[in-house]
Amino acid sequence: MITKIIHSLFLSCKKATLFIELNNGNNLNVLQKIRLKTHLKICKYCKSYEEKAQRIDRVLNNELHSVNIKNTNELEEKIKKRILGSE
Numbered sequence: 169m170i171t172k173i174i175h176s177l178f179l180s181c182k183k184a185t186l187f188i189e190l191n192n193g194n195n196l197n198v199l200q201k202i203r204l205k206t207h208l209k210i211c212k213y214c215k216s217y218e219e220k221a222q223r224i225d226r227v228l229n230n231e232l233h234s235v236n237i238k239n240t241n242e243l244e245e246k247i248k249k250r251i252l253g254s255e
């Protein structure tokens with residue numbers, strides 16, 4: 169109940185996930201960052217989404233900078249394994 173009220177006052181989960189994606193590209197202004205941080209403090213679902221999005225970004229950045237891309241299937245498999253945590 170309280171979480172619902174806070175969500176509607178501060179930021180919806182839909183908007184929070186959009187802000188998370190924008191924030192990864194550094195495209196949020198100060199007010200948006202504060203609203204996102206507040207939302208992430210009270211919403212475990214969006215916090216979890218943020219962690220996964222950051223992990224995917226890290227893996228993709230590492231792979232794209234460290235691999236000579238000739239075989240995209242091999243790259244895709246490597247990225248899947250990294251994201252799922254089995255490598």
Ligand SMILES: [Zn+2]
Nearest residue numbers: 181184211214
């Ligand atoms: Zn949320």
